[in-house]
Amino acid sequence: MDGNPVDTNASAAxxxxxxxxxxxxxxxxxxxxxxxxxxxxxxxxxxSIPSESMLPRLWNGDYLLAAKWPYGISKYSLPFxxxxxxxxxxxxxxxxxxxxxxxxxxxxTDYIKRVIGLPGDTVAMExxxxxxxGTPVPKERLDDFIIPVxxxxxxxxxxARETDADGTEVCRYARYRETxxxxxxxxxxxxxxxxxxxxxxxxxxxxxxxxxxxxRDNSQDSRFMATPGGGVGLVPQGLLVGxxxxxxxxxxxxxxxxKPWTWFSAARWSRIGDTL
Numbered sequence: 001m002d003g004n005p006v007d008t009n010a011s012a013a014x015x016x017x018x019x020x021x022x023x024x025x026x027x028x029x030x031x032x033x034x035x036x037x038x039x040x041x042x043x044x045x046x047x048s049i050p051s052e053s054m055l056p057r058l059w060n061g062d063y064l065l066a067a068k069w070p071y072g073i074s075k076y077s078l079p080f081x082x083x084x085x086x087x088x089x090x091x092x093x094x095x096x097x098x099x100x101x102x103x104x105x106x107x108x109t110d111y112i113k114r115v116i117g118l119p120g121d122t123v124a125m126e127x128x129x130x131x132x133x134g135t136p137v138p139k140e141r142l143d144d145f146i147i148p149v150x151x152x153x154x155x156x157x158x159x160a161r162e163t164d165a166d167g168t169e170v171c172r173y174a175r176y177r178e179t180x181x182x183x184x185x186x187x188x189x190x191x192x193x194x195x196x197x198x199x200x201x202x203x204x205x206x207x208x209x210x211x212x213x214x215x216r217d218n219s220q221d222s223r224f225m226a227t228p229g230g231g232v233g234l235v236p237q238g239l240l241v242g243x244x245x246x247x248x249x250x251x252x253x254x255x256x257x258x259k260p261w262t263w264f265s266a267a268r269w270s271r272i273g274d275t276l
Contacts, residue, residue, distance in 0.1 A: 045242060047101055047110060052153065053130030053220070054099070054112060054185050056145045057177060061152035062271065063249040066101050066242030070094070076103055076241045078204065092208065093118065097184030099244035099276050100233055102211075106258040112219050113235075114186065114242060115203075117210030122200055128190055128216070130147050130178060131201075139180045140256040142213035145175040145189060156218055158191035191217035208234040247274045 049062040058064075072091035094100050095158045117123040121122040122133050147153055148170050155171035156163045164170050174192070179185040194217045202222075206208050211232065213219025224231025255266035 007100050011168075012171045029203050029270070039115045045094050046248070047112070047242075047244070049112065052156075053117075053215050053218055054114070054220075055147070055173070055189055057099070057214055057276070058112070058244075059147070059153065059250065059268070059271070061251045061253050061268070062247050063251075064276065067229055067245045068242045069096075070243045071240040072102070074238065074240075076239065090241075091237070093102060093237065094240070094243065096180050096185075097186060098183060100209070100211065101241040102209075102232075103239040103241065103246060104228075104232055105198060105239060109229075110241065111232055113211035113213055113219070113232070116180075116212050117204040117222075119206045119208060121210065122130055122201050123204065123210045123222075125197055125199040128193070128197040130212075132181065135181075137181075140177045140179075143173045144188065145173045145187070146170050147173075148252070152251070156191060158217070167217075186214060189215045189217070196223055199243040202234070204234060207237050211235055246275045246276060247271050 015220075045063055045066055047066050048059055049058045049064070052060050070092060071094060072088040074088040094115045095117055098120060100115050101110055101111060101112045101170060103109070104111050105266060116130070117132065124131045126136070126259045129139060137147065146164075148168050149161070151154065153171070156173075158173075161173040162170055162172055176188050176190060177185055178188055196217065210222040212221045212223070220231045222234055224233070226233035250268035250271040251263075252264045252268060253266065255262040
């Protein structure tokens with residue numbers, strides 16, 4: 001009987017090599033997933049800025065990396081907030097002036113504010129002046145803050161809307177520099193006289209934080225009671241997620257997915273790479 005002989009040993013070897021290749025591929029994928037999981041849990045995780053409450057430092061449309069290790073690891077460090085970590089491991093308290101990311105005490109959404117008061121501190125506002133432990137925090141007037149109008153940025157009611165020399169519409173705000181007792185300084189915006197400019201003194205209890213937005217008159221923060229989608233009250237430290245570290249991308253909101261060239265024209269290149 002005529003015919004070509006079949007090398008069954010060669011066929012089995014090829015099948016074995018193919019099975020080994022697929023096994024190696026899936027092993028690589030598993031290792032990659034584990035590396036990403038460990039990185040996002042213990043090192044850095046991405047976050048976006050959806051509002052203007054942290055102007056002038058953070059703009060709506062900024063995308064940043066938050067360091068996970070400074071405040072400890074909890075279920076909020078894990079994808080889907082898996083409840084496999086009891087409490088907060090390696091817990092550490094933030095420093096005044098840190099830009100902290102935390103979960104809203106009621107609705108659980110991600111919020112970002114600046115840490116102003118630590119446990120035992122007394123915090124108040126007097127006519128727009130921050131008062132910490134009975135001492136006014138130095139507040140220095142700076143040049144006005146000017147930001148271009150874009151899909152991600154509009155002018156608040158108290159802002160001066162102008163057109164600059166090249167025809168770009170911009171918003172102008174009064175800007176100040178505050179300096180905490182540690183020497184940490186940062187810039188804040190002030191819309192002028194507002195009801196929230198004066199608040200009663202609040203003593204921060206153990207395990208809590210008093211946080212504020214740098215855009216003082218456009219921020220729902222610890223000056224307000226915790227309500228869904230609104231104020232946060234005195235934030236439990238157990239809700240901390242991480243410390244804002246670096247801006248990895250920023251967009252003015254004009255990009256369209258179906259027009260790839262707009263991904264680049266919408267980028268705020270000067271902000272990318274800024275450390276916080």
